[in-house]
Amino acid sequence: MNLSRSIAAPVDDALQAAAAPCEPALARDSRQALSADGPLAAVLPGFRPRQAQQDFAAAVASAFEDRAVLLAEAGTGTGKTFAYLVPALLSGRKTIISTGTRALQDQLYHRDLPRVRDALGTGLRTSLLKGRANYLCRHRLERARGENRFQTPVQADHFQRIVAWGGRTRMGDLAELESLPEDSPLLPLVTSTADNCLGSECPFWGECFVVQARQRAQEADVVVVNHHLLLADLALKQEGFGEILPGAEAFVVDEAHQLPELAAQFFGEGLSARPLVELARDAVSESHGVNGALAALQEPARALEQGTRLLRAAMDVLPARGTRQQLLAAPEVVESLDALGSALLALADALVPLADAAPGLEACLLRARDQRGRLGRWRDLDVAGDADVDVDVDTGSATGGARVPPPVSDDDVRWYELSPRGFRLQRTPLDVSGPLRTHRERSRAAWAFTSATLAVEGRFDHLSTRLGLDDPRLLIVPSPFDWASQALAYLPPDLPEPSSRDYTAAIAAAVRPVLEASGGRAFLLFASHRALREAAEVLRGGPWPLFVQGEAPRHVLLQRFRESGNGVLLGAASFREGVDVAGGALSVVVIDKLPFASPDDPVFEARLEAIRRAGGNPFRDEQVPQAVIALKQGVGRLIRSETDRGVLVLCDPRLLGKGYGRRFLDSLPPFPRTRDVADAVAFFAGD
Incomplete structure (x- = not known):
């Protein structure tokens, strides 16, 4: 594999000028669009040209031109969303962009994509496409109106709101109903599944929001989907059902580190x-x-x-x-x-x-x-x-x-x-690389897989194998942040082994001086819900408001945390991603243990056994790489912009006490490190 590494420092102008003619025209145009005198800088307030962003955009553009496969890690702060949107919009090719979650999908479509499209002045048609469970089904709604399945007056009230909204919505996207909880028991009553959809036999077929959304997607130049929908489409194609998104010439898969696990669900x-x-x-x-x-x-x-x-x-x-x-x-x-x-x-x-x-x-x-x-x-x-x-x-x-x-x-x-x-x-299935490879090759399209967390010690072997990528183009674009001045990693000394009964209490004692110095403003990430609850009990009653996963919906907790100004947020594994709090509201991230996968996961255990049978080392080849990527996701919550400052507290003594700890440390951004709590306290002296 040929690994190219882009450096965030400015490139010599003469060298760049000499290299530019070697790039495809789309790559040069993409660089120019993101430069200091480009259209984005001219139109978007606060836009700052970044060499790393331009390098990433040029790599995506080159993959588009050559219908190649690119696997690229773009460090936090690179601006990777703009970097792949620019070549997607300038190429004129039908492009499918897939994100990790529906929330990111909405953000990309409603905020980022219009800004870039308007700055570039392109007239391309864009579309947002979600899975059918996100759209109101008029047939199911009418059925539910004739029945009484409501368990509480609150449910009955929410249903009447759905009925009223259903009479005026144009898109039928349930995300428009902000007051409806994501886990509302009403959703199965007013949405369809592939099983209960009546297809063209439905009396509301001509008004179907799912059909309309798919028609818009088929006519659009750029379609924004999420991984669940993308993989559902691939699984349907595998079964010979035909394509939902035909004719795509390029795919961009953001948050690509999530794809192998999700693919296992959809191909099962x-x-x-x-x-x-x-x-x-x-x-x-x-x-x-x-x-x-x-x-x-x-x-x-x-x-x-x-x-x-x-x-x-x-x-x-x-x-x-x-x-x-x-x-x-x-x-x-x-x-x-x-x-x-x-x-x-x-x-x-x-x-x-x-x-x-x-x-x-x-x-x-x-x-x-x-x-x-x-x-x-x-x-x-x-x-x-x-x-x-x-x-x-x-x-x-x-x-x-x-x-x-x-x-x-x-x-x-x-x-x-x-x-x-x-x-x-x-x-x-234990291995999804085969079906993923088959579909990618059949598509004859360009594919760009990207995330801030793909590489382990600068290598992509672990993920590329699971994605079925035989010889992709590789790129690492480091974060442009000034880690020496913006951040500090504190590794508390004298902590007991993570298996110790009093480990969580020891962590709470070790981080308390840091929390006092920062005035709260912290996110504590735990490997288990049990440890999370223990820490919450120890920290409760302190000078900072606590926001504990499970005590309120995720989006409510995050909003309250942002607004508090001095809160302490406690979360488990599902909070490693999606906690995006820029600015002073989050200045400390604490990670209690190295995030090794749960030993009671039957699929993971079977995967380890398969590696063992093939002559590999399950711990070296699977457990450590997976944990490294998970750790990088958690660490990435700390510094979200060029003006953020913060302390990362890595509590697990195995980072320095075990030989494999070096693999974790070498995969993280270049944080200055200390074992002296006084350094961590002093970091906040000027705040």
Whole structure:
């Protein structure tokens, strides 16, 4: 692999002038657009030209020109979003840009993309496309209006707001309803899934927000999606369902470090409690207006819902997560699985003579067969008798039989996971590099994978292997920040081993002087929720308001933290990304332990075993690289702009006490380091 490293310091003008003619025209134009005399500097207030940003934009542009694959790490502060938007807009090629989350997707589409497009003066058409669960389904809304599924007056009030909004919205994007919680139980009632969508049989087909959004995406030059939608599209293509986003000539995958884990979900197959309960309820709901349907379906639907609840109750004897072997070792669970399979078969049999009477009942029949097939494949049982597949290429939903399942492999990991009231049975492929490589090669498009956290010790081997990238172009663009003056890394001495019972209490004592010097303004990141709760108890009652993950919705906690001015935010693994607090509100980041993956993850354990069987070293080849990338994500919360200042507190004594600790330290930005708390306190003396 040929690794090029871009240095943030200015490049000699003569050398750059000599190199410029060697670059493709798009690369030169992209550099110029981001230069001091370019259109972005002329139009955007506060825009600052950065050599690193220009280098990154030129690399993306060159990949576009050559239809090549680029794997690029762009350090925090590089301005990578503008750096890939400029060549995407200047190229004129149909470009798909995929982000890690819906929140980042909205930010990119509604804020960053219009600013760059207007500055460049391009007339390209742009589109925002989300998964169907983000759009109001008029058919489902009308069904819900005729039923009373509301458990509280608050839910009834929220539903009336949805109805009122549904009458005036143009896009149908539920993100427009800011007052609706992200986890609202109303969402399944007013949105569709690939299973319950009626396709062209729907009475609201001509007004469908999902169809309209896809049509806009097909006509646009630049389409902004998220990884879930991108991977759902790839999985559908693998099954021969046709493309949602045809004709793309270039793909930009931001936050690409998330892709392998997400891909494993989409190229696998799952069965969970909620879709089973929804199927039972939908079968009864769709029976209204069809002679004899309610009498035929009420009992098998009730049996399915009851069977789902009984299975969850039987699983109470199990750990929260485990392998199929663990689950099948419990006789009462096996008995409940058998009963669930029988309930699905009984419902399907009851639906067969009714399927032609209404599109909704036909869809329920297909769903019952699909869920039974998933259960059978998870158990390695032969489930015969399901119909062949006929797929609606516009919706991606089956219209004549059960869904084509992802192919079964001997390397698939079958596992389960419990939530407080539900369960999930999952089949996950160990290696997704093959399907990712196949789709990328078939697309014949340019691909740029980027993130601030891709490399381990300056190398991309770990991620490129998992993404199926055989010989990508490689680029590391360091952060332009002045680490020597903006930041300090404090490694507290004399801490006990992380496995020690009093480890969290020792951390709280070690960081308290730093918090006192900074006046709070801190983010404490923990490897487990148990440690998070212990630290919260120790720190509660102090001079700083505490904002603890789990005590309020994520966006509410972050908003309150920003507004407090002196708060202390405590979070676990899911807070490693998305905590973007620039300025003085966040001046300390504390990381309690090296973020090694949980030992109870069946997929991760199977991956380690596969590495061991192949003659590799699981700890060196998988556990450490994955933990390094996770640590870099947490560290990246500290310095978000050229004017930020802060102290990073790395508590884990293994960083200096174990040989592998050097791999972590060498992968981080060049922080000055100290073991003296007085240095950390003095850092804030001038604040």
